[in-house]
Amino acid sequence: MGDLIYEIGQNAYIKLVLHALKHKESSVNGVLVGRFDGGKGVVEIVDAVPLFHSNIGLLPALEIALMQIEEHYASQGLSLVGYFHANERSDDNDLGNVAKNIGDHLCRYFPQAGVLLLDNSKLEALPKVKDRSPVMQLYSKNGSTWKVEESNRLVLKEPSANIILLDYVSTQKWEDIADFDDHLDDINKDWLNTYLFK
Template sequence: MERPLAQPLPGEMVEVEISARAYVKMQLHAAKFPSRAVNGLLLAERAPEVGRGQCLVLMDCVPLFHNSLALTVMLEVALNQVDLWSAANNQVIAGYYQANDQLRDRRCCLTCWIFSAFLVSPSPVLDNTKLSGEYSGPAVVVYERQDNKWTPKDKNLVMWQDWVVTRSVLRELMTARAYGGLVDFDDHLDDIRRDWSNTPINDKVEALAAPSNHAV
């Protein structure tokens, strides 16, 4: 099945914006499994292309695995389900994230199978040394594919939707240990009644990020 991804035009230096929901859920995924590598997919609003002067907005993420990141058969199953679900929500797969199991390992360890089949870009990797909710800046290094290799994306082209609010939401959910309720695709495979779209956490993020909750 052909997957219509949100991709930049060749040679374009596209800005990337990461929403509170996407960032918080990436962090919660890593916090739930602090001694394991985790990964997942990032979703953007469906668009024919992203060109000069436009911005690729990563609206949501789907946590995938914590047991093994190399199970290509199960990854294909997950991708097919996420494809159908995201299409119903007018979204497309637009990126991949990963937190490695070693504290100081920030390498972008994606497989060639993902590159060739899905052309996923950009690719945030969580910085394991900054995963505490107390860190003042985003704990993410964003990579992009250039000249057949993954390189860190220009920080001036990476933006965050209201970082002050995002950080506040993350702190509240980390304090409440909301990561215990996050469901990734591994959890779903163990019990199909568990919902990998994480609607309850999405609702909590949106409620905490609402303007009325941050009024001066």
């Protein structure tokens, strides 16, 4: 992997955290969309698509979602660059088998794919400490195993992202987010969350 930097845009970051907050009682996941700048050694995470909050390891639904997402973003010159996961229990900070398997799957197509795991303790501390670092931990693939990366390898593109996030949390903006599960239940629910930041 070298010393790649993973730079996450504000909207992608906020979307993933809101997805986890909406479904606090279950594991959630999503994919990261962006581009790889090999010259700078940066994986730019431009957008995020919340996937599931129930049956997160169900392969047929995952395959359908990934095909639709790739098709949608290809026209913008973007592709899948990683995966996001939040565990069901707030005290669980381990990268589980489902997250590793989906990460492995994405690495077949994009070897530099990273996995972001929500850190609930960082999220809970955010209003008190006014931290500017992401509330998630970056994992990268090293051979056949996933390892935690140094915190400076994952950066927020906009330093004020946590301030904006707190504003969305205080107004319970997570109620407006739709994931692929929601879309499969009701096709009127927009898995792209086009209007989330309007």
